[in-house]
Amino acid sequence: MLQLCISAIASNQGKTILTTALLYHFRASVRPFKIGPDFIDPQFHKQVCGMDSVNLDSFIMTKEQVVWMYNNYADKEVSILEGVMGFYDGDNKGCSAYSVSKLLNIPTILLLDGGGSYITVSAVLKGLLEYRNDNTIKAIVLNNLSSKMHFALIQNQIEGDHPNIVVLGWIQKKLPALSDTHLGLDLKDLSKIEQISKEVLEHIDLEKLRRVRLLSHQNSQISKKYPFPKIKKTDQKLAIINDKNFSFLYHDNLNFLKEVFDEVILVDSTKDELIPNDCDIVYICGGYVETDEAYERVKNSKRFKNSLIEHAKTKAIYAECAGLLYLSNRVDDKVMSGILDIEFTLDTRFNRLGYYYNEKGVKGHAFHYTKPTDKSLASAFDILSKTPNGKGNFGSWSKGNVFGTYLHSMFRGNFNLSKNLQENPEL
Numbered sequence: 001m002l003q004l005c006i007s008a009i010a011s012n013q014g015k016t017i018l019t020t021a022l023l024y025h026f027r028a029s030v031r032p033f034k035i036g037p038d039f040i041d042p043q044f045h046k047q048v049c050g051m052d053s054v055n056l057d058s059f060i061m062t063k064e065q066v067v068w069m070y071n072n073y074a075d076k077e078v079s080i081l082e083g084v085m086g087f088y089d090g091d092n093k094g095c096s097a098y099s100v101s102k103l104l105n106i107p108t109i110l111l112l113d114g115g116g117s118y119i120t121v122s123a124v125l126k127g128l129l130e131y132r133n134d135n136t137i138k139a140i141v142l143n144n145l146s147s148k149m150h151f152a153l154i155q156n157q158i159e160g161d162h163p164n165i166v167v168l169g170w171i172q173k174k175l176p177a178l179s180d181t182h183l184g185l186d187l188k189d190l191s192k193i194e195q196i197s198k199e200v201l202e203h204i205d206l207e208k209l210r211r212v213r214l215l216s217h218q219n220s221q222i223s224k225k226y227p228f229p230k231i232k233k234t235d236q237k238l239a240i241i242n243d244k245n246f247s248f249l250y251h252d253n254l255n256f257l258k259e260v261f262d263e264v265i266l267v268d269s270t271k272d273e274l275i276p277n278d279c280d281i282v283y284i285c286g287g288y289v290e291t292d293e294a295y296e297r298v299k300n301s302k303r304f305k306n307s308l309i310e311h312a313k314t315k316a317i318y319a320e321c322a323g324l325l326y327l328s329n330r331v332d333d334k335v336m337s338g339i340l341d342i343e344f345t346l347d348t349r350f351n352r353l354g355y356y357y358n359e360k361g362v363k364g365h366a367f368h369y370t371k372p373t374d375k376s377l378a379s380a381f382d383i384l385s386k387t388p389n390g391k392g393n394f395g396s397w398s399k400g401n402v403f404g405t406y407l408h409s410m411f412r413g414n415f416n417l418s419k420n421l422q423e424n425p426e427l
Contacts (some may be wrong), residue, residue, distance in 0.1 A: 001070050002026075002210060003074070003104075005035075005136065006109040007083035007097040009124065014171065017042070018111060018131040019082045020418060023049040024193050029077040033070070035100045036084035037355070037365040037408065039248040039286070044290035045082070048193055052251040056081065056104075059095040059355050060363045061413045063103055069252065073223070081106060086129060087137070093355055107138040109209075114154050115144035115173060122157045129162065139166040142203060144173040151203070170203035172223050175288045176270035228412050236280040243268040246322055248408065256412045257283070257413040267304070270297040275307040281316045282308065284323030286408055290331045290346050290370060298326070298336070305337050312339045316401040321368055324397070324404030331370060337359060340397050340404060342376035356384040356392070364409040366395065 006019045023032055023045060032045035037060065040323075047254045054073045058066045083097030101108050110128065114121050119143070129137060131406035140158065146149050151170040153388065158167055176199065228255040236354035238261040242249045246269065267273045267282075275282060288294040311317065317339070319327050327340040352366040359382050372380060377394060384407055385392030396405040 001074075002078045003081075003106045004209075005081040005083060005097055005099075005101040005106050005108040006111070007087040007108050007137075009113075009267075010086045010089075011126070013113055014046070014111045015082055017171070017196070017200055018049050018141060018143075019080060020193065021044070021197040024081055024197040025201060025206070026078040027051075027216075031074055031076040031079050033073070033079065034082040034095055035081055035251045036090065036095055036126075037410075038113050043247065043252070051076070054251050055410070056100050057087060057095050057410065058099055058103065059090075060365070060410050061094045062227065065413050066100065066103060068224075068227050073252075079106075087135075088131065090380065095157060095355075098132060101136040106136060108136045109139045109141060109168065110137050111141050111143050112340075113144045114142040114150065114170070115146075118150070118153045119157055121154050125158060125162060125165070125214070129165075139168050139209070141168050142170040143171045145349045146173055148203070149213055156398040160340070166208065168209055169323060171200055172203065175199045220367065227370070231260050233262065234261055236277075237261065237263040237265070237276075237278055239267050239275055239279040239282045241269055241282065241284040241323065242266050243270045244287075245270055245289050245297055246285040246287040246326075248321070248412060253411050267303045269301045272301045272303045274303055275311045279311065279315070281318065282311055282405075284317065284319035284326060286321035286323060289322045289326050289336070290334060290344075295334045298334070309339060312400075312402050314401075317403065319402075320408050321366070321406055324406060325370060326362070327397075327402065327404045329375075339402055340399055342379060342397055343373045344371050344376070345373060351407060352384070352395075354386070354394075356386060357388050358382050358384055358396070358405075358407055359389070361388060362409055362414050364407040366406045368406055416421075 006015050008015050023030055027049040030049050031051055032049060032361055034042045034045065034053055034055050036286065037055060042055060045053035056066050056069055061069065081101065084090055087108065088098045091099055097108065112121050112125060125140065131133060141153055142151060143412050150238050155167045158165060228380050238257060240249065267275060289298050325331050325344055326336050327341045328344055329338045330336055331344045331345055347369050350367060350369050351371045352368055354365065357363055366384060380394035380397055382394060382396035382405065383392045384395035394402065395407060
């Protein structure tokens, strides 16, 4: 089994480009993973290789739980983990490419930008290797190089300074396939992805990558027993609103909900689908409703909106972030469902970013540019803070059985949240 973590010294250093190339190359036999709470990269992973990507988050989950998550989903010949930010970034919160790759004993391929440098690249690598002597960095790929001669110059320096590091190859700067392409979720032309993969991997030795057994996958020191609270299956029916507007759905959240609810259905609001009358609970995922493009779809989903309003009169709703916004009266001049009598405005910078705790200790993350109006804050509760029981701002609203929050959570490890999804949608 080939297992790799892809990391770099910072964001925007080429992790997505290399991960994309490898996922497409191994698409017949690969399971993608994303370290951290990000929703966007896993969607792109699936688009590239056709396989659901799984988040591994050692802040929201315990070490034993992360190991279980990896072992449970690493069901293909190849596992590729995409890191978050720089290799050690997030380690103060317990979740980084370093901490997760170390926990799982998976080798890291580090991208290093070699543009305009050669000896200094080796010095940067030395710092990364010595910062933590138990790091998992075993190989490197050099990015942003202009020629084979430039690569050889850096390769010789690194191999002389760091004989235990495998230099796998290099990526040429200004690749033709990337010159007119936005490498993101809007890239639907697989022929373009194929060309990108070919160009990225042109000077990377994939046979060397396969041959070198950089680390063995051994997690025997951590219990293989199911490390989550066991929840009794309910006979209730759950509808999940998951579509272009509400696209932020962790793959394991979906699987977990299927395990604990008798029936789970997916409803596409952008196709104006109705909430079935026999649904007990509706879960509205996060995503985007406040952008102009998304709001066009919101305006055209009148039948869906009316069915959700009818459902809310007697039954439960649990909504995250964009789902919360949709429950409100409006975001600026954009009219929403009005199920909760609150309003929001859209700022030009984020109001929350990163990991948070709620007042009951549920761990999650939040990233949003909207904020409630002063009047709406009067009915808010549940402070979201950076530390347990710390200072923060209100981030949740409820009315009867309807509950909305800015907090994105992973359900399997949050016992109280999981139970409340069955019994009452409040956290």
